[in-house]
Amino acid sequence: MNARDLEALVRAAARSEDAAPPAEPCPLLERLQEYAAGPLAAAERERVRRHLDGCPACAAEVALAAAFFGPVAEADPEVEAVVARLRQRPAVASDPQLVPAPVGSAESPLPPAPASSGVADLRERRPSGHAERRAPGWRGLALAAGVVLAGGLAFLVGRPAGDPLPPPPEESTVRGSLVVPVGPLGEAADWPTAFRWEPVREARSYRLTVRTVDDRTLLAVTTEASEHPLSPAAAFDRAVTYRWQVVALDERGEVVARSPEVSFRVLPLAEPAPGLPPGPVGQ
Amino acid sequence: MVVNEASDEELIASSRAGDEAARRAALEALFSRHYARVASWCLRLAGDRDEAAELAQEVFLRVQTRLDSFRGDSRFTTWLYQVTRSVALNRFEQQRRRAVGSLDDEDVAEPSDPAPSALERMADGELRARFQQALREDLQPLEGQVLYLHFGLGMRLDAITRMLGLSNASGAKAYVVAAKRKLARGFGRWLQGTDGEGTR
Numbered sequence: 001m002n003a004r005d006l007e008a009l010v011r012a013a014a015r016s017e018d019a020a021p022p023a024e025p026c027p028l029l030e031r032l033q034e035y036a037a038g039p040l041a042a043a044e045r046e047r048v049r050r051h052l053d054g055c056p057a058c059a060a061e062v063a064l065a066a067a068f069f070g071p072v073a074e075a076d077p078e079v080e081a082v083v084a085r086l087r088q089r090p091a092v093a094s095d096p097q098l099v100p101a102p103v104g105s106a107e108s109p110l111p112p113a114p115a116s117s118g119v120a121d122l123r124e125r126r127p128s129g130h131a132e133r134r135a136p137g138w139r140g141l142a143l144a145a146g147v148v149l150a151g152g153l154a155f156l157v158g159r160p161a162g163d164p165l166p167p168p169p170e171e172s173t174v175r176g177s178l179v180v181p182v183g184p185l186g187e188a189a190d191w192p193t194a195f196r197w198e199p200v201r202e203a204r205s206y207r208l209t210v211r212t213v214d215d216r217t218l219l220a221v222t223t224e225a226s227e228h229p230l231s232p233a234a235a236f237d238r239a240v241t242y243r244w245q246v247v248a249l250d251e252r253g254e255v256v257a258r259s260p261e262v263s264f265r266v267l268p269l270a271e272p273a274p275g276l277p278p279g280p281v282g283q
Numbered sequence: 284m285v286v287n288e289a290s291d292e293e294l295i296a297s298s299r300a301g302d303e304a305a306r307r308a309a310l311e312a313l314f315s316r317h318y319a320r321v322a323s324w325c326l327r328l329a330g331d332r333d334e335a336a337e338l339a340q341e342v343f344l345r346v347q348t349r350l351d352s353f354r355g356d357s358r359f360t361t362w363l364y365q366v367t368r369s370v371a372l373n374r375f376e377q378q379r380r381r382a383v384g385s386l387d388d389e390d391v392a393e394p395s396d397p398a399p400s401a402l403e404r405m406a407d408g409e410l411r412a413r414f415q416q417a418l419r420e421d422l423q424p425l426e427g428q429v430l431y432l433h434f435g436l437g438m439r440l441d442a443i444t445r446m447l448g449l450s451n452a453s454g455a456k457a458y459v460v461a462a463k464r465k466l467a468r469g470f471g472r473w474l475q476g477t478d479g480e481g482t483r
Contacts, residue, residue: 029365030357030361030365033361033364033365034357034358034361037358037360037361037364039358054419056422056424056425056426056427056428056430056431057427057428057431057435059424059427059428060427060428060429060431060432060436063428063446063447064368064432064446065364065368067324067327067446068320068321068324068364068367069360069364072319072320072323073323074319074323076323078326078332078335079319079322079323079326081332081336082318082322082325082326082332082335082336082339083318083319083322085332085336085339085340086314086318086321086322086336086339086340086343087315087318089340258376
């Protein structure tokens, strides 16, 4: 069993629509953030509090927000140092297009950012805008745990019982991914009819990209449906692995979620038995 | 209007209605009053003042370019947090992409076992339900939170340790290890036990 295929299977299972739902739908992210900030009405506050008791994903979002809305140690030298940097290069400019370059970018007189900073890259990209509007909740957590479990299942399949669990492979982590690919995943005997993924509540459209393993883009389309026809005659061959990914976009065309990159391959046709005519080709 | 006494929302209104000088003054006042809050959160996330400064600056760049989309449906600080969180999630994604890199030949190696029967049955609805049940019932709340932040949002373990104020020796890592063990022991063994027979 290919570990990547296994991950994809577990991931899809973890977020399936018919799996046991949590006791109640997760609150909107904004509601969790308001809960952390404090302005919720008493009844709503109590409803959120009850939900948090059984939903670690939402509880984690509240913990993140609480760290933002809680008391700020303005006298902390580390905080002061960061604030000083912000004052040194304020974001306010007469034209938003002329806002100062981020610290470390090519235009900045300050020392260049380390290679891992990514600020320059972020400026080149279309801003992603708002965070997703509903907490991923258990479904998001199930997605995350599914990835963890993939390592555990690989262990169960491939290692004798009693060995310590290996760490999950780094490439197995699906970070921040909230679009779940349904298929094609792994290997298939025949051509699937379409690329399919689970719809995202906040999405108005999806951008599907299909690439070869050497990173050549074969298909890049935007669709409002949660599927796109797979036309093998167009660009795909049997026995070749392809990678695909879906990005969910909101009404402004901004990214609200993205899928992990998954792969699939259609198995080669079986060799015809001696004496029989050859099978169909060119699918 | 005295900018130092104005509410956030009044400053935003002023930045939209006034002349250029008033707009700048309003925005500078608005941003300055939130610098420490954003800086503090970014520090907890990054653990390093250089990285925190980059992140915080990206936040305020984003706030300025997107302030027109703030409709006042929520408090400005809530919206500011949403922008901050979004910038941080983008940063996590970028770090993940750097760590993973593009798929190489090893990533798409041919499967050694094309049809293990138990794992094929992941498409089974009962199996999916059992898996979600294991997530809800087998993990401690804090283990679930750490899993979500690390694998769901992509936060580094050291950042989770700081954000959740974990004081144990190995921080968030210990919670991930414990969660993996529990999931493998519960659901994983149940799955193994159903392998090959086609019965549940």
